Amino acid sequence: MTQWLTGAWDHPAERAHRVVAATLRAAYAWTVRREHHDAMREVARMTGVIMEAHGPGHGPVTPIDLVGCLRRPLGLLPALATGSDETIRQVVLLDGEDRLTPDAYDLACEYALPIGGPSDLAPWMPTWTWMRADQIRGETFIRLIETNNQTGYVASRRFLIEHPAATVSELRERVSETGVSLPRRGYTAIPADHLHHSAGGESWWWPCAVCLWPMAVAGTTVRCRYRPHAAVYQVAEGRTATSRPSLHRIDEGRSRHAKPVARPAADSCCVEFGVWRFVVVPGASELRVMRSLEELGATVELWPERDRYDLHVRAGEMEFRVDLKEYRSVHRLLADLRARPPAARVLLPKTHEHQLETLRTALPSLHVTTETKFGTEVRRAMRTE
Incomplete structure (x- = not known):
């Protein structure tokens, strides 16, 4: 009966992803329960999703149990206790006044997932709570x-x-x-x-x-x-x-x-919000990187072939293709890179350069660099010319 939800093959990592997505939706619905009569129904639906992911006898079993979990670190949920993203395990979705926390907006939204059902089309549910970034x-x-x-x-x-x-x-x-x-x-x-x-x-x-x-x-x-x-x-x-x-x-x-x-x-x-978070935020970094490279004397083309990758850079006799990746959760970045290998070298902006070694360790065949390292490479190419 849950085939529509789990698919033919259900890996623990996918169940963990589904749990985070469901808790995010439930947390948002709880904050607007007084404005929208369907909000409590959404909390109940997400309780069912989380119960299915955990299996019998594990995790919250009523909507009120689930709301209590949303006020505590998500890592206390069995599906997220081990083997998932350490950063997301520390996230609390509801604050002391039952408002969405900054981490809900900033980090958990990267886990949004279309779980199915009428709420996916409900106008009161914002896209960033149920649609993937892509x-x-x-x-x-x-x-x-x-x-x-x-x-x-x-x-x-x-x-x-x-x-x-x-x-x-x-x-x-x-x-x-x-x-x-x-x-x-x-x-x-x-x-x-x-x-x-x-x-x-x-x-x-x-x-x-x-x-x-x-x-x-x-x-x-x-x-x-x-x-x-x-x-x-x-x-x-x-x-x-x-x-x-x-x-x-x-x-x-x-x-x-x-x-x-x-x-x-x-x-x-x-x-x-969804367009801002997943289009404007990385786009601001892409434009900033473009300007810094142009200041070095390089020629930069934005989003070649209608966004096959982000930047085509010509520096002297050298050409570079880079795809900027700006994820708050390196766990989600790794999952998306495995699912959709990039068409160009991955570039981490300055705010995310700390993710470099994690990417190299987890995906040794991935061609990845940082904004700082790439700037040095382009500067060297211009100097060689």
Whole structure:
């Protein structure tokens, strides 16, 4: 009876993946149970998925049992206790106030999986809770590919990365000027928990200094939901109730980026979370790497053959093909690389260079480098010329 769920062959690693995906969906549904009457039904459905994965007598057996598990590290679930991703085992999905934790947005979403059933099509369930990253990317790019040649595809994809949030009027003007195509899902309202409300009734949002998507607002703390975009800020209200609020950085890191300026929420919109997380975030790194290589004198082509790989680099008489991989979970990266071998050398951005040795050990035949090492290689090629 569970053939639709498990398939003909069910490896323990796939069961663990399914458990993480189901707990993520259940955690999100729990946070919106008062707004959506189907939310508790989703928690119950995900309890069944997790019970099936664990087998009789193991794991939570009621929705309330499952919710209790979501407030504790996922590694306490039997399916994740051993042999799975150590990083994901430490993740807690619900905080003390039953809100999704930063790790739920930042890390667990890489485990999202279409488990099947009506909730996969329910408009209240966001795509990042039930669609794989490659499905979100594919759905985003298919319209860009269908309506554009290579030049138009690159322009449209780059537009999405460089303008993930703006006012409706700004977007209309820029689309009219450039002629780019937008993805089928387009833009949506800025999420409520990414807005700051001043005493005078005005609402504001701040673009992340790295990816330009609206940062999350928790009380008076503001930060990007993607942890490697590490800056953390404190809100300082303006001189009057209707004045523009400002930010003061409170973490200890350094940044070459200017401090974000508050923008009015009225008429503003942004790409949905899944498109931001799996298209805009890696895309921002791809554009940054491209610019750094061009500063060395190299010529860089973006997403050749409509994204067969990410960057085609010409440096002197040398040519390089690289595919940037930006995963928070190295476990998920390894799984995806095994399932879909890359068409070019894998490049880890600076924020993920610590994953190099793990990749080399697990996949010794994989051709992999880091942004730092690749920059040195391109610099040497230019010097040789």
